[in-house]
Amino acid sequence: MHILIFGATSAIAHSIAKEYAIDNLHTYTLIGRSESRLNACKQELQAYGAVDIQIMLLDFSSIEDIQKVFNRCIQQRGNIDMALVAQGSLTNQDKAKSDMSYLADEFSLNALSHIIISQLIVNQFNLQGFGILVGIGSVAGERGRKGNYAYGAAKSAVSTFLSGLRHANKNEKIHILTVKPGFVSTPMTSELPQSFLFVSPELVAKEIKRGVEQGIEHMYVPTFWRFIMMIIRSIPEALFKKLNI
Numbered sequence: 001m002h003i004l005i006f007g008a009t010s011a012i013a014h015s016i017a018k019e020y021a022i023d024n025l026h027t028y029t030l031i032g033r034s035e036s037r038l039n040a041c042k043q044e045l046q047a048y049g050a051v052d053i054q055i056m057l058l059d060f061s062s063i064e065d066i067q068k069v070f071n072r073c074i075q076q077r078g079n080i081d082m083a084l085v086a087q088g089s090l091t092n093q094d095k096a097k098s099d100m101s102y103l104a105d106e107f108s109l110n111a112l113s114h115i116i117i118s119q120l121i122v123n124q125f126n127l128q129g130f131g132i133l134v135g136i137g138s139v140a141g142e143r144g145r146k147g148n149y150a151y152g153a154a155k156s157a158v159s160t161f162l163s164g165l166r167h168a169n170k171n172e173k174i175h176i177l178t179v180k181p182g183f184v185s186t187p188m189t190s191e192l193p194q195s196f197l198f199v200s201p202e203l204v205a206k207e208i209k210r211g212v213e214q215g216i217e218h219m220y221v222p223t224f225w226r227f228i229m230m231i232i233r234s235i236p237e238a239l240f241k242k243l244n245i
Helices: 011-021 035-047 063-077 093-098 100-128 149-168 201-214 225-234
Strands: 002-006 027-032 053-057 082-085 131-136 174-181 218-221
Touching (some): 002 063, 002 100, 011 027, 011 035, 011 131, 011 201, 035 053, 053 063, 082 100, 093 100, 100 131, 100 149, 100 174, 149 174, 174 225
Parallel strands (some): 002 082, 027 053, 082 131, 131 174
């Protein structure tokens, strides 16, 4: 199985790659912004037994570069069996209020790059007749909150776009999975106060693999976030504005 990973150096993406590397049956194309970090991921996967691993550098802010790298991947690596779109950063909401260039860059990375890459992947799936797409969203996209609405809006856009791709898809051999993790203990969240709600990227990876194997289309990780977000979505706007959440 050829596994293509965008944002391959993220903790969740790398944990998923390791989860599949245990099978020792797959080839990998790892795409990201840092050559040194990609090589470190490659070396760790090789330690797990993976052999056929290729890395590619990508400027996620450039639509032209996204298309160029994706086309090169298809030309050099052939059909994609499973693709994971996982690049992103946790937007600093205070900075995003005053720095419009930063806000635009963050939204481009967290939403626009996901949307463009997901469409390219599904277009390729339709050409080859099969494929699995895993898109990483977030519970932050369920409702705008004062502490992270820039990041949440980007993740909401990703979730809506993936939902549209599923609705437009007529091929039962194409599986599109939206994953909405809650708090995950990664370098991206290291500055946040840790609590019992945080889980490891390894747990998220195992859940995603289960979701792929069971053909799930939309999942919260851990599952209890489904019920938490159901409550948060149900709060009337007038009351919600008074809450410090």
